[in-house]
Each structure stands twice: as structure tokens, then as C-alpha cells.
Amino acid sequence: MKSMVILPSWKPDDIYPAKLARSAVSYQHPLGLLYIATCVQEAGHEVELVDGAFWTHQEVLDKVRRFRPRFVGVSANASMWTKAIKTAAGIKAIDPAIHVSAAGPYPSAVEEKCLVDCPDFDSAVIGEGEKTMPELLSRLEANAGLEGVAGTAFRRDDGRVHLNEPRPLIEDLDSIPIPRRELLGDFDKYESPPGSYRRKPIAIVMTSRGCKARCIYCFQMKGEHRIRFRSVDNVVREVKELVTDYGFREIRFLDETFTADRERAMELCRRFRDIKPDFSFYVSSRVNTVDFELLREMKRAGCWAILFGAESGVQKNLNTLRKGITLDQTRAAVAAAKKAGLKVYTPFIIGIPGETYEEALETVDFAIELDPHYANFHTMTPFPGTELYDNVEKYGVMSSNTDDYTFEGAAFVPFSMTREEIEQVRTLAFRKFYSRPGFIFKRIFEIRSVHDLKTVSKGAASFFWLWTQRNAASAKSGIPGKKTG
Ligand code: B12
Numbered sequence: 001m002k003s004m005v006i007l008p009s010w011k012p013d014d015i016y017p018a019k020l021a022r023s024a025v026s027y028q029h030p031l032g033l034l035y036i037a038t039c040v041q042e043a044g045h046e047v048e049l050v051d052g053a054f055w056t057h058q059e060v061l062d063k064v065r066r067f068r069p070r071f072v073g074v075s076a077n078a079s080m081w082t083k084a085i086k087t088a089a090g091i092k093a094i095d096p097a098i099h100v101s102a103a104g105p106y107p108s109a110v111e112e113k114c115l116v117d118c119p120d121f122d123s124a125v126i127g128e129g130e131k132t133m134p135e136l137l138s139r140l141e142a143n144a145g146l147e148g149v150a151g152t153a154f155r156r157d158d159g160r161v162h163l164n165e166p167r168p169l170i171e172d173l174d175s176i177p178i179p180r181r182e183l184l185g186d187f188d189k190y191e192s193p194p195g196s197y198r199r200k201p202i203a204i205v206m207t208s209r210g211c212k213a214r215c216i217y218c219f220q221m222k223g224e225h226r227i228r229f230r231s232v233d234n235v236v237r238e239v240k241e242l243v244t245d246y247g248f249r250e251i252r253f254l255d256e257t258f259t260a261d262r263e264r265a266m267e268l269c270r271r272f273r274d275i276k277p278d279f280s281f282y283v284s285s286r287v288n289t290v291d292f293e294l295l296r297e298m299k300r301a302g303c304w305a306i307l308f309g310a311e312s313g314v315q316k317n318l319n320t321l322r323k324g325i326t327l328d329q330t331r332a333a334v335a336a337a338k339k340a341g342l343k344v345y346t347p348f349i350i351g352i353p354g355e356t357y358e359e360a361l362e363t364v365d366f367a368i369e370l371d372p373h374y375a376n377f378h379t380m381t382p383f384p385g386t387e388l389y390d391n392v393e394k395y396g397v398m399s400s401n402t403d404d405y406t407f408e409g410a411a412f413v414p415f416s417m418t419r420e421e422i423e424q425v426r427t428l429a430f431r432k433f434y435s436r437p438g439f440i441f442k443r444i445f446e447i448r449s450v451h452d453l454k455t456v457s458k459g460a461a462s463f464f465w466l467w468t469q470r471n472a473a474s475a476k477s478g479i480p481g482k483k484t485g
């Protein structure tokens with residue numbers, strides 16, 4: 001059956017302030033869509049993957065018009081939801097007989113509510129879609145209804161919305177086919193912010209899914225706080241294929257915590273070194289799961305950078321977030337990673353429930369004390385399906401416009417701060433962190449290649465823009481700026 005999977009059309013300045021968008025934009029492979037498209041193909045269907053990062057809304061619809069699918073799955077997280085609605089409406093206008101399904105983090109969080117919100121969706125795929133999709137398509141092919149297809153919600157003939165049984169998370173991740181990257185078309189169109197990669201082209205891989213921690217702002221599929229791992233052999237097979245067959249030169253491991261199982265991370269690194277594939281890699285981690293020996297092994301295997309969610313410089317606020325880490329663990333992890341020769345990236349959050357203006361300034365000082373290679377200062381954002389979202393009235397005031405749900409817009413203002421204060425701290429944080437003479441000199445002395453030079457100059461251009469703005473980290477939020485508590 002002819003099927004299409006779509007990421008709706010979006011532009012970087014939907015998320016980032018227009019000028020910053022150029023340096024912050026991240027066009028990464030849409031791994032979720034790739035997994036789904038691969039499974040659909042394996043099940044014997046013809047499939048086309050449309051990544052809306054590269055097409056206007058009309059161009060996406062033109063592709064639907066040309067391909068004439070019987071099924072279209074539209075993927076959305078919270079900030080993409082209004083675009084997904086627009087896409088579904090456009091598809092139905094082309095041909096009302098096309099079955100249109102909503103899927104991805106947002107529909108997974110709000111479940112059948114997304115069908116109530118948007119009459120143009122016939123069904124929703126809730127949670128991981130790899131096992132659900134082939135079942136759903138064979139039902140559609142047989143002109144049978146979706147009654148009983150676990151992990152879906154659908155609209156009955158009488159218009160009423162029905163939620164089927166949930167589908168458990170996939171326990172054996174090795175049973176999922178390795179995504180076929182050729183479904184993406186030309187890899188050159190994918191672009192990453194300067195400084196976020198060493199080599200190109202970049203592939204995206206996940207060696208595990210899920211996280212044990214319970215941060216109040218983080219969305220985890222089915223609200224389950226555990227990790228499922230792929231076997232080391234399965235990961236190594238994918239890495240070999242990516243480097244040898246496809247010619248990728250860098251891999252970004254998107255696992256929530258690449259180092260969650262220390263021995264497995266060590267083993268992966270040893271295997272990467274043994275097979276000597278020519279690639280560099282980047283991981284995300286947690287400060288309480290690393291030590292110098294592990295980080296050194298990672299560096300030897302080709303890792304060049306590591307992200308630690310540092311989040312705050314005030315222990316009370318880390319505790320509010322239920323981050324499960326201490327400031328000293330962050331200090332130790334950042335120091336060990338730097339000693340191992342890795343570049344360190346630490347994102348922080350401004351506007352944590354209960355955080356005062358002065359405490360937010362302490363976070364900026366903490367970032368400067370840690371002195372990572374890159375720091376970002378996001379706003380606290382209550383995504384559907386999180387503890388923060390479900391109990392937001394306990395914590396502050398939330399915007400009802402899902403377009404505000406980027407980490408850049410003040411979608412949430414805690415009772416302890418105003419929106420203006422959040423924006424002020426963010427502006428100050430970027431300026432203070434990136435304009436330190438020591439920081440600038442270090443980056444200049446680290447220039448070893450044309451790529452490094454380009455990174456530093458693009459960063460400098462964005463930084464110059466930041467300086468010229470009254471409010472560099474400007475947010476487009478529906479929340480009024482008055483003191484809320
Ligand atoms: C990589 C990533 C990005 C990349 C996106 C690259 C891309 N083109 O996809 C970038 C950096 C651009 C990004 C940006 C943002 N992201 Co992001 N991102 C992620 C991250 C780390 C991995 C996504 C991924 O590939 N996962 C692996 C795949 C296998 O899982 P998946 O995508 O969920 O797909 C599965 C299901 O959702 C479902 N599915 C998904 N699509 C479809 C489609 C069909 C047809 C079907 C049937 C099923 C299906 O099946 C898939 C396979 O099981 C996740 C966290 C995470 N671990 O998932 C956050 C996450 C998705 N991002 C999130 C957010 C909030 C954002 C931003 C808003 C943040 C910001 N900067 O402001 C922006 C929004 C950008 C945008 N335009 O949408 C949230 C979404 C929360 C929510 N409830 O909506 C997440 C969950 C992080 C979190 N834990 O809170 N992000």
C-alpha cells in the first residue's frame with residue numbers, strides 16, 4: 001500500500017530568534033520517521049519519507065499530490081502540533097479518502113485528545129510505531145477498522161473517538177530493523193550548528209531508549225523511567241554499515257545517557273577501536289555516570305564531545321527538577337571530560353519553579369565556573385506528558401499556545417520570577433558567558449583546522465548579533481509580562 005511519512009514543514013526561526021537561527025539551526029536526520037519508514041518498507045509497502053525541514057507547506061502537499069498515498073503519517077512534537085494540524089487539513093483537501101494518522105511525542109503524550117483537537121486526523125499512533133504501523137497498514141489494506149490495534153486511537157464511522165489498548169514498549173530493540181538512510185535522499189542537505197560536529201556527513205544513532213531519571217520537565221515514552229539497550233553487536237553492525245557503506249564520518253549518539261551502563265559503554269568503545277572505523281562521535285550523558293577512565297576510553301574510540309545536562313547552579317533547584325545530581329558531581333564530570341580531551345557542552349535552564357532572579361544569576365556564575373566549551377541557557381518549558389505540565393498550576397503560569405513550546409520561548413513563568421526577568425537573565429547569561437576574554441582566547445588557541453576557524457567565526461557573528469540586541473534571547477510568548485506571584 002502506498003504510504004507516506006511526513007515531518008511537517010518548519011523553519012528554524014519558528015524556534016530561534018531569526019538571526020540566531022542561522023547559528024543554532026539543527027537539521028538532523030529524523031530518526032523516528034526513518035525507523036517507521038524502514039518498518040513500513042520491510043512489511044512490503046511502498047513508502048516515501050518527507051522531511052518538512054527542507055520544504056514549504058505547499059511543497060509538502062505537492063509531494064502528497066504527486067505520490068497519491070493511501071496512508072499518510074504525520075509526526076509531531078508539542079511545538080510542531082499546529083503545523084501537523086495544518087498538514088493534515090491540506091492532505092484531506094487533496095483527497096479526503098487518504099487515511100491520515102498523527103504520531104510522535106505530542107500525540108503519544110495527549111493520546112486520543114489529538115483526534116478531538118483535529119478532525120482531519122483519522123487515527124493516532126501512540127508510542128513507538130515500529131510494531132504498530134505494519135498492523136495498522138494491513139488493517140487499512142483489508143478495509144478493516146482499527147478496533148483492537150494496540151497503540152492507536154481512531155475515529156469511528158459515527159465520528160466518536162476510540163482509544164485502543166496501549167502498546168507496550170518494544171523490549172527487544174535488536175528486533176527492529178536498522179533504519180535505511182537512503183530513504184532520506186541527499187544527505188548533504190542535513191546541517192548542524194557550527195561547533196556541534198567535527199566531520200561530515202553526520203548520522204544519527206540510538207543505542208538505547210529511555211532514561212531512569214525522573215526530571216519533571218522531560219517527556220519519556222509511556223512515562224516509563226527505564227532504559228532498554230540494543231546489544232553491542234547490533235550497534236556495531238549499524239556503525240560499520242554507516243561508515244563503510246554509506247560513508248558517514250561522524251555519528252551523533254542520541255541516547256539519553258550513552259554512559260548509563262558503564263561496562264557496556266566501555267565495550268562499545270573497545271569494539272569501535274577494534275573495527276577501526278573512520279569516524280568521530282558525540283554523546284549525551286549524565287554527570288553521575290562518568291569517570292575519567294571511561295571518558296578517556298571514549299576519547300580513544302573517537303568521541304570528541306559530550307553533553308551533560310547541568311541545568312542549574314543551585315542545588316535546591318536541581319532537587320526541584322528531580323535531576324538526581326549534585327553540583328559537585330557536575331564539577332567533577334566536567335573536569336574529568338576536559339582532562340580526557342573532550343569538548344564539553346552544558347545546557348542550563350532558566351525559570352525553574354521556585355527559582356528567583358538572584359538564583360538564576362548564580363546559575364550563570366556556575367556556568368562560568370565550570371567553563372565548558374559551549375553553554376546554552378534554555379527556558380523552562382512544560383511539554384505535555386511531563387510532571388511539570390500535568391501539575392503546572394502548582395509551579396507557575398503556562399502559555400496555552402503550543403507554538404511557544406520551544407526551549408527558546410517563555411512558555412512557562414514560575415511564580416517566583418517574571419517573564420522579563422527570565423529574558424533578562426538569558427540575555428545576560430549569553431553575553432557574560434561568551435564574552436569572557438579567557439573564553440575567547442581559548443577558542444582561538446584551539447583553532448587547528450579550517451573547520452575550527454569557520455566554527456569560531458560563525459560563533460563570533462552570532463555573538464556580535466547577540467550584543468546588538470536589547471533582548472537577544474527574545475521569546476514569543478502568549479504569557480503577559482506581569483509579576484505572577
Ligand atoms: C533529535 C531531537 C531533536 C532534533 C530533531 C531532529 C529531527 N529532524 O528529528 C532537534 C535538535 C531539531 C530537536 C528540536 C526540538 N526538540 Co527535540 N528531540 C530530539 C530527541 C533527542 C531525539 C528524537 C529521536 O530521534 N528519537 C528517537 C526516535 C526513535 O524516537 P521518536 O522520534 O519519538 O519516534 C518514535 C515515536 O515517536 C513514533 N513516531 C515518531 N514519528 C512517527 C511518525 C509516524 C508516521 C509513526 C507511525 C510513528 C512515529 O515512532 C518512533 C519510533 O519508535 C528527542 C528525545 C528522545 N529521546 O526521543 C527530543 C524531543 C523529541 N524534542 C523535544 C523538543 C521539545 C524539541 C524542541 C521543541 C526543543 C527546542 N529546541 O525548542 C525542538 C522542536 C523542533 C521541531 N521543529 O520540532 C521533546 C518533545 C516533547 C514533547 N512532548 O513534545 C523531546 C521528546 C525531548 C524530551 N525528552 O522532552 N529535537
Ligand code: SF4
Pocket residue numbers: 211212213214215218219256257286309323
Ligand atoms: S536525565 Fe535527561 S533524559 Fe533523563 S529524565 Fe532527565 S532530562 Fe530526561
